[in-house]
Amino acid sequence: MNQTVNRNYSAKELIRRFLPYLMKYRKLLFFDLFCASLTTLCDIVLPRIMSTLTNTAMYEPAALTVGLIGKLAALYVVLRLVDAAAYYYMCSQGHIMGVYIETDMRTDAFAHLETLSDSYYANNKIGQIMGRITNDLFDVTEFAHHCPEEFFIAAIKIVVSFVILSFSSLPLTLIIFACIPFMMYFSIKLNHAFRSATKAQRVQIGELNAQVEDSLLGQRVVKAFTAEEMEMEKFASGNQVMKELKKKRYKIMAVFNLSTRLFDGLMYVVTIIAGGLFMVHGKISAGDMVAYMLYVTTLIATVRRIVEFSEQFQMGITGIERFFEIMDTPSDITDSPDAKDIVVDGGNITFDHVTFEYPDDHNRVLHEICLDIHAGENLALVGESGGGKTTLSSLIPRFYDTTEGRILIDGQDVRDVTLKSLRSNIGIVQQDVYLFAGSVYENILYGKPDATEEEVYQAAKNANAHEFIMSLPEGYQTDIGQRGIKLSGGQKQRV
Numbered sequence: 001m002n003q004t005v006n007r008n009y010s011a012k013e014l015i016r017r018f019l020p021y022l023m024k025y026r027k028l029l030f031f032d033l034f035c036a037s038l039t040t041l042c043d044i045v046l047p048r049i050m051s052t053l054t055n056t057a058m059y060e061p062a063a064l065t066v067g068l069i070g071k072l073a074a075l076y077v078v079l080r081l082v083d084a085a086a087y088y089y090m091c092s093q094g095h096i097m098g099v100y101i102e103t104d105m106r107t108d109a110f111a112h113l114e115t116l117s118d119s120y121y122a123n124n125k126i127g128q129i130m131g132r133i134t135n136d137l138f139d140v141t142e143f144a145h146h147c148p149e150e151f152f153i154a155a156i157k158i159v160v161s162f163v164i165l166s167f168s169s170l171p172l173t174l175i176i177f178a179c180i181p182f183m184m185y186f187s188i189k190l191n192h193a194f195r196s197a198t199k200a201q202r203v204q205i206g207e208l209n210a211q212v213e214d215s216l217l218g219q220r221v222v223k224a225f226t227a228e229e230m231e232m233e234k235f236a237s238g239n240q241v242m243k244e245l246k247k248k249r250y251k252i253m254a255v256f257n258l259s260t261r262l263f264d265g266l267m268y269v270v271t272i273i274a275g276g277l278f279m280v281h282g283k284i285s286a287g288d289m290v291a292y293m294l295y296v297t298t299l300i301a302t303v304r305r306i307v308e309f310s311e312q313f314q315m316g317i318t319g320i321e322r323f324f325e326i327m328d329t330p331s332d333i334t335d336s337p338d339a340k341d342i343v344v345d346g347g348n349i350t351f352d353h354v355t356f357e358y359p360d361d362h363n364r365v366l367h368e369i370c371l372d373i374h375a376g377e378n379l380a381l382v383g384e385s386g387g388g389k390t391t392l393s394s395l396i397p398r399f400y401d402t403t404e405g406r407i408l409i410d411g412q413d414v415r416d417v418t419l420k421s422l423r424s425n426i427g428i429v430q431q432d433v434y435l436f437a438g439s440v441y442e443n444i445l446y447g448k449p450d451a452t453e454e455e456v457y458q459a460a461k462n463a464n465a466h467e468f469i470m471s472l473p474e475g476y477q478t479d480i481g482q483r484g485i486k487l488s489g490g491q492k493q494r495v
Contacts (some may be wrong), residue, residue, distance in 0.1 A: 035086035047294035055287030098141035117333040129209025136319035143316020197249040341421035346375035354405035435484030442474040465494040
């Protein structure tokens, strides 16, 4: 059965496989991270400015001059201007980098989907597939941009804060920083539950999309059987499941944020108690205590930002996971390593002891079929429904591969020639005619993209379609709607 791969990927594996997409734009990324480092300067320098002002006012009041205050203020203004410029670059070019990556991944996903066989589409809902290459990849843009930035900024603030505070009092610094591992442990634990809930929600979005697509495309059937109420009940059921999944996800997020706020309070309490005792015993100055409180505030804001970002992180990771589930789905109809272009000399077709069973249910439709169709012959297959007439035709262009036996065209096994050359030499009129949204002209051109206008008109005349096309409001340029809904069944077959 050819279904989308559905297995558990570790976050480490997903990030490792995502890196080639990210590193393609390494210049943008590195400058973005450089700008991210510049945005940390104000948060790092401000506590030192306040510590300098406080200590000078308490211990050297004569040195606290307007000139000193002006210099410190000017320094902070310059840092703020640098911060603004760096933040502007991060918001603009950083997001654009994410868009580039999203576009590359969507292109790769669509290219891979084009290689998958009919078995895949028979076993996977289009709504689910659409969700994977649209909504899921939207979140990758934010992930690609914010993930490196947020963790890089957090690392700088935590390391620099630790170094600066250690010079004031290493014991007090170690006491305060001892709270961080506990906070990160609980965050990681809750992240696993959050990721599972996010993935379940994404799957249900795909199911809901598939259901809506079915209902809307089949509106004529729905109305013909007055089945509007039944369709509403089906939609309400899927919508209810979606509501419950979102409620579960938000409850996990609430627990996540609660734990963060409790740890925030714990760090402030530790700073107040430990810092106060250190001041009582003369281990740190009042200015250093002010700096400690500001650095702790910066640390808490940094950790809180990482925790808040975890929602975006999990959505991005889930999008990447669902992307690789598509990319890891094997293509079961491919060119053989030594495949050559087919050479058609007449067009004799031979079925040599062909047996076929569908891979999903192993229903054997054809058994030991031997058939020779000579060039120029017209052959009609007659039989009961489900007897294998359509299946037999589908084996020639390799929509499926034979289970046993082989099919030859002018003596060439269809599995030994390239799919492109094979299918370009076969003309097909499907039972269920599918036309693409656009004009009549564009749909006729689909079979031969480089055809001239005269060739398009001649093809329409050969199919007895020219007259009815010319009677349409805009002739060949008439828009025929999605799946050619504006044309009759016979008109669609002729186009």
